[in-house]
Amino acid sequence: xxxxxxxxxxxxxxxxxxxxxxxxxxxxxxxxxxxxxxxxxxxxxxxxxxxxxxxxxxxxxxxxxxxxxxxxxxxxxxxxxxxxxxxxxxxxxxxxxxxxxxxxxxxxxxxxxxxxxxxxxxxxxxxxxxxxxxxxxxxxxxxxxxxxxxxxxxxxxxxxxxxxxxxxxxxxxxxxxxxxxxxxxxxxxxxxxxxxxxxxxxxxxxxxxxxxxxxxxxxxxxxxxxxxxxxxxxxxxx
Amino acid sequence: xxxxxxxxxxxxxxxxxxxxxxxxxxxxxxxxxxxxxxxxxxxxxxxxxxxxxxxxxxxxxxxxxxxxxxxxxxxxxxxxxxxxxxxxxxxxxxxxxxxxxxxxxxxxxxxxxxxxxxxxxxxxxxxxxxxxxxxxxxxxxxxxxxxxxxxxxxxxxxxxxxxxxxxxxxxxxxxxxxxxxxxxxxxxxxxxxxxxxxxxxxxxxxxxxxxxxxxxxxxxxxxxxxxxxxxxxxxxxxxxxxxxxxxx
Numbered sequence: 001x002x003x004x005x006x007x008x009x010x011x012x013x014x015x016x017x018x019x020x021x022x023x024x025x026x027x028x029x030x031x032x033x034x035x036x037x038x039x040x041x042x043x044x045x046x047x048x049x050x051x052x053x054x055x056x057x058x059x060x061x062x063x064x065x066x067x068x069x070x071x072x073x074x075x076x077x078x079x080x081x082x083x084x085x086x087x088x089x090x091x092x093x094x095x096x097x098x099x100x101x102x103x104x105x106x107x108x109x110x111x112x113x114x115x116x117x118x119x120x121x122x123x124x125x126x127x128x129x130x131x132x133x134x135x136x137x138x139x140x141x142x143x144x145x146x147x148x149x150x151x152x153x154x155x156x157x158x159x160x161x162x163x164x165x166x167x168x169x170x171x172x173x174x175x176x177x178x179x180x181x182x183x184x185x186x187x188x189x190x191x192x193x194x195x196x197x198x199x200x201x202x203x204x205x206x207x208x209x210x211x212x213x214x215x216x217x218x219x220x221x222x223x224x225x226x227x228x229x230x231x232x233x234x235x236x237x238x
Numbered sequence: 239x240x241x242x243x244x245x246x247x248x249x250x251x252x253x254x255x256x257x258x259x260x261x262x263x264x265x266x267x268x269x270x271x272x273x274x275x276x277x278x279x280x281x282x283x284x285x286x287x288x289x290x291x292x293x294x295x296x297x298x299x300x301x302x303x304x305x306x307x308x309x310x311x312x313x314x315x316x317x318x319x320x321x322x323x324x325x326x327x328x329x330x331x332x333x334x335x336x337x338x339x340x341x342x343x344x345x346x347x348x349x350x351x352x353x354x355x356x357x358x359x360x361x362x363x364x365x366x367x368x369x370x371x372x373x374x375x376x377x378x379x380x381x382x383x384x385x386x387x388x389x390x391x392x393x394x395x396x397x398x399x400x401x402x403x404x405x406x407x408x409x410x411x412x413x414x415x416x417x418x419x420x421x422x423x424x425x426x427x428x429x430x431x432x433x434x435x436x437x438x439x440x441x442x443x444x445x446x447x448x449x450x451x452x453x454x455x456x457x458x459x460x461x462x463x464x465x466x467x468x469x470x471x472x473x474x475x476x477x478x479x480x481x482x483x484x485x486x
Binding site for chain 2 (some may be wrong): 060061062153162164166170173
């Protein structure tokens, strides 16, 4: 009597193994996506508050020339590292030779804001790891997003001495999220990525929408000024 | 019956959801509007006092009246001093803090001035001559009895309404009567005993003109169209006030 498994049974076993492997992969993906979704939801709550504060603060202090840091309460579950808000410099210059280390609290990452000179904006940078030592999801790990302030006329709020714009630019109506895959300074004229940009490194916050591990929507709502949920649509990377 | 009630409720909720973004829009616009209204209404009181004082001074001194300037903003006071404005009064700190007006100059616009119109490109603000008037605003009205109001800039007062920020208006005095003529200084004897009222000159101008830089006092530009945010103030007076400047 032979110990060999009949050919038909071996085939079934192989198919079952493949199915189990696929199911396991999906389970791991699902778990990763759940973690990312949880981190994004917590970030959404924080950002909702930040955007409301910035809009309110702007209405009573819109002449603030210097970029300021928003102090976040230190919490173990907070995935956000820094929040900065204010007017982008009139000529931000992005050095493409490497990562910007230890940017001052009064300085936006120039590569992130390079395409938005003089715009009023809020920069959000995610942490690499929590105080417990656990890493954030790779689709958030040290990534950046930028919220650009818009007025009631649907135009970005840009620093200007024009008397025609002084009234309409005196209040923020909403924010539009910029969540780049790769910032423009690292893309050549033919559309090729020239180097690692140290902003989102080819995968935008929340994951590229073409990926199965990306989170493209949240079940909780953004604030009336906007929020993290708006960063998850494919259009926010443009 | 029950189903139709549910349908009605669903429709109501849907309408509210559709209206929410519009309400957010309306809130921001009404915030801008009410801010401009409340600030200009408060400043109107100060303007009426100055107008009444000017009327009394004219009644008393006629053509021998001198120009005088009151400044309500330390930056503007320094600018006026640097320009050699002689008859300059600095308001008290509490007066400075309570108004969006930077300075008010009253009197006869000089017949000739040695100072040409120029603009500080950094502040988008026109210069003043030693009389306290801005040549850019008054050069076409030599000899007119006038009152020039300059508003503060957001750099001096962070809470100033955008529709008041760095604006300039000129009030020309007119004589009494339904069709009173302008009161203009000349070598002849004065023909009018009193000021009957004022006519406000409030022009949009153009970007970089140092006056209203393309948006006049009380206005807002949306979709390329300039409109008045407010068209009246509640405490109008027979002699004048900012209400006169709010015509579209």
